Amino acid sequence: MQSPAPPKSRPTIADVARAAGVSTTTVSHALNDKGYVDPQTRQRVKDVARELGYRPSVRAQRLRTGEARTIALLSSMPFEIAGGASRLGFLMEVAAVAAAAALTRGLALVLVPPIMAGRLPLEQLDIDGAIVIEPTADDANVAHLQERGLPVVCLGRMPGNDALPYVDIHSFATTALLLRHLHEQGSRQIALLIGAQQRNSYVESRAAYEQFCAEHDMTPVIGVADEAGGEEAGREACVALLQQHPQLDGLCALVDAFAVGAVQGIGDAGRRVPDDIKIATRYDGIRARSCRPPLTAVDLHLDETASQAVALLLDHLAGKGGAASATPPGPSLVIRESSAAVRDDA
Known part of the structure; x- marks a missing residue:
């Protein structure tokens, strides 16, 4: 042979x-x-x-230039929100588009999954820059990346840091859209449920809610849950809201994990969704679609958002400075059973 x-x-x-x-x-x-x-x-x-x-040889080019030709994508959301039942949905949607956009520009993308607690071990990564999803005001991961002198672009503005480039995720407009929908479906006493952490999305959502309440002569009712508690924190916060405000007939739960927990809490209180309380959430992901009843949510156009984030980061990697922000298309409502108007003959 x-x-x-x-x-x-x-x-x-x-x-x-x-x-x-x-x-x-x-x-x-x-x-x-x-x-x-x-x-x-x-x-x-x-x-x-x-x-x-x-x-x-890519390896030889890296040795010659000192560049890793790699960027990282990481979420500031804890595992209890980004992981679990959601299967990293939000992160994976952004990653799929960001990886393709990066590759066409000669870059590799490293997906950094959330961990249970603490700062991610980013010092182990050989990267040229990073995209951080919804950083908090005191985000340890962003601080570490900046200490290394790496360019950072955020999905969602970082509170208190206007110098950090970001892609607008339309938190004010998204909350206003959900509130208008609940009101159009008949809800007249709507509560807002947000996270306790200092994220710009919560700041903008609270502002949109308070403006909506003023315009509709509605007393603001705001519940706060710790993200580390995930769905259970949403359930507990909803139960507390209903005990204090039994007249509530609508709930805008910004985080999908909180919304799923709130559905459980509404059932624990002997009430039904959507007959007694209509509910809507922000992200149209696995949790929203698999919840029973399925949750009304929002298409955030994450494909365009991810592409703009990569382009913005590349501008800063090239030393161009570039724009301080980018603005993808606005949110689109995805209506499901959780907010359906109850028929008179039902």
């Missing part, structure tokens, strides 16, 4: 230089469009490289 032929060795930059009759430095400049190389020579080098099947 004939032994298999040895694998064909990968052509090197020296092979290209010999075939083209030039130095390796000229090959490097020609292929990377750097330095001065006669146009005819540049084209000859590129033709030879193509004929030989030469591809530059």
Whole structure:
């Protein structure tokens, strides 16, 4: 039996230089469009490289430039919100588009999953920059990245840090959209349920809610839950709201984990969704779709949001400075059973 032929060795930059009759430095400049190389020579080098099947070594480029050519995507939300039943839905939706957008620009993307507590071990990552989803005002991960001198772009403004570039996720407009919908479906005593952490989305949602209450002569009722408690924190907060305000007939729970817990809490109180209380949440993910009843939510156009975040980060990686923010399309309502108007003949 004939032994298999040895694998064909990968052509090197020296092979290209010999075939083209030039130095390796000229090959490097020609292929990377750097330095001065006669146009005819540049084209000859590129033709030879193509004929030989030469591809530059990414590892060698990294060693030469000191760049990792890699960016990280991480969520500031704790595992109890971002993980669990949601299967990292929000993070994975952003990651799928961000990875493709980064790859077309010659970058790899590292997805950093949330952990149960504490700061992520980011010092183990060799990266050039990062996209952070919804940072808190005192976000330890952002602080660490900035201490390393790495460019950071946020999905959602970082509270108290207007210098950090961000992509607007329309928290004010999203909350206003959900409140208008609940009101149109017949709810007249609507509560707001937000997280206890200092996130810009909660700040904007509270402002939108208070404005809505003023416009509709409605007394504000705001519940607060700790994100670390996940769905159970949402359940407990909802039970407390109903005990203190039994007249409530609508609930805007910004976090999907809180919304799912609130549905459980409403059932514990002997009330029904949507017959007695209509409920809506922000993110149209697995939790919203698999909840019983399914939750009215919002399409946040995360594909466009992720693409803009990568583009914004690349501008800052290139030292261009770039825009301080980007604005993707506004939210679109996805109406489901949790907020359906109750028919008179039901």
